[in-house]
Amino acid sequence: MTVSAQQNNAVVAELLSLHGKDRSHLITVLQDIQQHFGYLPRQAVTQLAQRTGISANEIYGVATFYAQFRFIPPGEHIIQVCQGTACHVRGSWQLLQELQQRLGIKPGQTTADGRFDLRRVACIGCCALAPVVTVDGNVHARMTPKEIALLVKQHSGKKDR
């Protein structure tokens, strides 16, 4: 997905009028831009810099500090594997390994067909039901490598073998 310049302008302008140009709203505005586009398009950051007077350099400085922000378009489905303590001791590293193998990518990457994003997350607060994986925000509790493989299949639009 590429984002046109007009789209960028419109979104940034609207968010700024909603939140205000004040520095303290920078992170909130960035979060909303990402919510809209799935990532922070370079154009949007440039726009934001022009409209707020905060330099693009400075904005990237803030954005890169926080794990939440992404700078490339995300895949179609986002798989997050919890790497919190409770999930770790219940074998979440196995799940991550299984996913890496199945998808052929490392955490933080997107599959070549653009279908999946693989991410780690440090605890989503469902520790009592560890290990936990989320797909597009839906929480799947007490996962096993077997079920992971199924989940991937369900979301690849391919039939079970």
Next chain:
Amino acid sequence: MTALQQAFETAAQQWRQLEESKTPVFFVGAATCGRAAGAIEVIERLKNEIKKRNLQAQVIEVGCLGPCSMEPILIVHKNGAPRLCYGNVDPERISAILDRYVAGNDPCPQWALGRMTQGRIDGIGDIADHPMFRAQVRHILKRCGLIDPENVHHYLANSGYRGFLKALELGRDGTFDEVRKSGLRGRGGAGFPTWRKWQLCRQTASDIKYLICNADEGDPGAFMNRSLIESDPHSVLEGMLIAAFSIGAGEGYIYCRAEYPLALHRLETAICQMRRLGLLGSNIQGSGFSFELHIKKGAGAFVCGEETALIASIEGRRGMPRPRPPFPAVSGLWEKPTIIQNVETLANLAMILDNGAGWFVRYGSASSKGTKTFALAGKINRTGLIEVPLGISLKDVIYDIGGGVGAGKKLKGVQTGGPSGGCIPADKLDLPVDYESLTASGSMMGSGGMIALDDDTCMVDIAKYFLSFTQAESCGKCPPCRIGTRAMLEILEKIASGRGAADDMDKLGTMAQTVRDASLCGLGQTAPNPVLTTLRYFGAEYEQHIQKRQCPAFVCAALVSYHIDAERCSGCTACVKACPVEAILGERKKPHKIDQSKCIHCGVCLDTCPEAYAAIYRSSGSLTRYEQRKSGESKS
């Protein structure tokens, strides 16, 4: 009559109607954990069945009652009978409960956790006698799982906002005195007396002061704050009103992690309700006290739980901590006096004001007053959110409430305090859970994460796990933390991969001291704790890794290999199909074999091999282990 007075009346009425309802009422625990366990499907099924049967009934979404391992949880109100609580309900059980109990006379005791209200039902005891609840003292959690968190009337009908009204009566100083007398200490980790912080802030002259609620809950493996906000958001907001009133803050922020969407949603809803009831804005309830509240979403940085980093983040900057003093209470957000309190600390305030400091100090130990919530997780039978009086022994928590470890497993230790805490070995479980004892053990109270570890947990791996977490989350500002955590992690990785040297343990110990003493903020200062405690209590396990190149828990992948016992293998090809790297060779009905050069030690084959054969074994050095590893109950 003010909007609030009116709401109190409506609330009392609504609640009474619910209690005396002639038609059935179903309460479903639908906090994030409940949803993960299938609560939404349960609610759908419930609504469909009600429609199908033409029943007059209500379904109410409540928060989390606590026993997450028994979720989804359903509480059933039937006219004339005590309310009954059921665990592990699924769509099928819903139908059965509707048929047999709601329409019939069988209360299905086999699925019941207990009675929630007074009365008698054969075969179902009081929930307070359930092993998970017996040792608990639920004050902070008293409404969790029982009220609709999005209905402010439910909060008002259950002593909601009474503490704040009491504070207004007592005045700013009187409120401060009450908090001082309670001896309340911060629940976010360090346990600093709340009143001392307030005193400093109150003494600092400034026309603008801020209050911040720290809902960043960065400890990976803890969920107390999430659960409380999702289940009873007003209790935290009421605490904010009380604190702001007493310190003289006109504006407040809630800094909540973005990973908690439901909690954020509940906070927004609750804040709107407060506005409508005149509990926010100017001249609240005619008291002359004015207060505004904003929500700030965290952006995924653990260090932002540290108070000075959190302030930087709210100001829209990189979340880097700064040296203290000056303390935020003197110079914080935009250099104005700022009080930062943890979610649970704030929730305590409402109760302290409502019931009095004298009531509060009746619970807890000499130096640690009150109760504390803990997120019980890891290798333990009953997981969930619990609340206990401070000073209770770890043993009572792990064995009575948590039900101990799984069959055939041995408890190895308990991790408290997350990445800042440490591992307490199983033979020290008599330790009372209070600030001083936990610190003396080398761990710390932390915010309430408590993770049980069994003999399938490798302590070198645990140390490595936490260090890789803190190393990745180090903001990089100060060298001891930035470089020290990396150097320590490298040694741990070496040991875990069987390349450890004889002096590595000493090196680790020395580095740990340096990082602890020289780091700028709490992140670096406490990052060595998981290493120091494992070295101290589980040194032998490190030595095994270093000298014998073996991992007794069969966790460290480089030290473990997987094999197939040809005599046990039936040749079912289950593992052949499951192996993600096609490392298993074999045809149907012939024993399979693992190609060691391809194997990535992921353990999938071990999980896949049918229990009847259990043909796969692991070896590490001279150790071997056969077993069907359990990986949670699978829900096929």
